[in-house]
Amino acid sequence: MSLAQPDVTVVVGAYEAMPYLVACLDSVEAQTLGHDRIEVIAVDDGSTDGTGEYLEEFAARTPLDVMVIRQDNSGGPGGPRNVGLGKATGRYVFFLDADDRLGPEALERMVAMADRNGTDVVLGRVEGVNRKPPTSMWGRTLERTDVFSSNIKFTLSAQKLFRRAFLERHGMRFDESLWTGEDALFTMEAYLRADGVSVIADHTCYYLVGREDGKHVTKTGSHTLRFDSARALMNLIADMVPAGARRDALMVRPFLVTLLPQFGPKFLKDSEAVRREKLALAKPLMDAHWTGEVAHRLRVHERLRLQFVASERPDLLLEVLEFMRTTKTPEPVLEKGGRRVYFAYPHFRDRATGLPDSLYLAEPREAREVSGYREVGVDQLLRRAVRKARRVLIPAA
Known part of the structure; x- marks a missing residue:
């Protein structure tokens, strides 16, 4: 253990992670942040496929500061992450899944982003490898945002950079009673408590890897x-x-x-x-x-x-x-001169069911896909507001 506080503790929770663990750890070793600025805490959660042995081999030969913890299977990913978080000493913590891998320069860029903006959480762009990644939040890089002003609510996986003092101040840990979704709970709480969130959209920081054996917790149970x-x-x-x-x-x-x-x-x-x-x-x-x-x-x-x-x-x-x-494709029904679009799914305007038209009304983002739709612009809305105000304020002659 080095005397200087590391910038990042990378927590790797691993269960039956071979052979994906090899590329995962290689991606950590290849980071440009500097080996003396990275601490790795790897927790083998009762694997039987050589995962624990490979972690120990890696720790023995890498110049990185690596702690390996081997324990009986805890039943879910929250347990190993909590163990790693409890041992972490870095200014920041990054939770890396053992079958995924970091992008080049990921930790250096994320730490710089957090330090520059004083933000408590940093999201780095994710790409999928044989697996569909989240996409809607990577429109542009955001130095400082929050969960209400962006699409970050649609990426609640744990693979983010978190300021460790922030996590400790709020006593944040993963809920080990949940077999799936424990990361969503943790990350949403972090978004809501954070003094700012940063988004790196112009550089791939994380590769979400689809396992050929299909053993993803999110797809089982x-x-x-x-x-x-x-x-x-x-x-x-x-x-x-x-x-x-x-x-x-x-x-x-x-x-x-x-x-x-x-x-x-x-x-x-x-x-x-x-x-x-x-x-x-x-x-x-x-x-x-x-x-x-x-x-x-x-x-x-x-x-x-x-x-x-x-x-x-x-x-x-x-x-x-x-x-x-x-x-x-449900038939689109355009009304109000094309400014209103309904999709005629079953029972649209069926008097027997009595379902309101509003259930079938397309919102603008969906209506834009329909030929002939005329979106109401800001100037039109303003003109309507002015006409309405005149009717209210100006008495009839």
């Missing part, structure tokens, strides 16, 4: 684990953000990313018992957190499905899913 994850994240948001538009903007994430997939194509194949269980698990979440503001931020097919879950109408949900399975 029963559906009940997903509801546990959604519930935990929704409760955190509700506890930390007062009711209103800002809370609803954040609620879009667990509804869209965690809950909605449970009512996608797989729902058609689920047994009747599983369908009933999913609806029962969803009901308290829908009752507590599903609002019109959340709904209007979604695409029409997303909104419809979740509304049918909320209203306990699996029959209508199944009809929409069957329609989507045909890959047909």
Whole structure:
């Protein structure tokens, strides 16, 4: 252990990580930050494939300062990360998954970004290798932002640079009771508590690697684990953000990313018992957190499905899913001179169901995909406001 405090502690939680661990550790060793400025704490979580042995071999030969901890399997990724965080001495902590790898210069650029702006969290651009990465938050580099002013809520994985004093000040740790989604909970809390977040969008800092054996925690486990994850994240948001538009903007994430997939194509194949269980698990979440503001931020097919879950109408949900399975494009219905677009999914303006037109109304980002749509510009909105003000303020002759 060097006497000078390292800039970054890289925490590597590893379970059955061979052969991906080799490239992962090589990417750390290749960093330009300087070996004396990096500390590595690698936690082997009860592997049986040689992961622990390779970590010890690496520690023995690398010039990096490496601590290897071997323990019995903890049951999830949160445990090893917490162990590593508890041993960390760096000014910053970066959580690196053992089957992924860092981009060149990643740590140097992220530390410089955090030091320059005094931010508590730094996100580096992610690219996928045989795996789909998050994309919506990499539009441009942001020296300082927050979770309400950007799309960072759609990347809640743990692979970020965190200021360690900030984590310790708030006593932040991963929830080890969650098998999946523990990183989303941790990262969302960090976003909400942070004195600023930085985004590096013009340089790839992280490679998200798809394993050929498909062993990603996020792709395994029963559906009940997903509801546990959604519930935990929704409760955190509700506890930390007062009711209103800002809370609803954040609620879009667990509804869209965690809950909605449970009512996608797989729902058609689920047994009747599983369908009933999913609806029962969803009901308290829908009752507590599903609002019109959340709904209007979604695409029409997303909104419809979740509304049918909320209203306990699996029959209508199944009809929409069957329609989507045909890959047909719903007919767009343009009104108000093309300024309003509806998508005619099943039961649009069906008097028997009594569903409001608003469920089928496309928001501007979706309506722009329709030929003939005329978006209302700022100048038009201003003219409408002026006309309305005149009607109110100027008495009739």
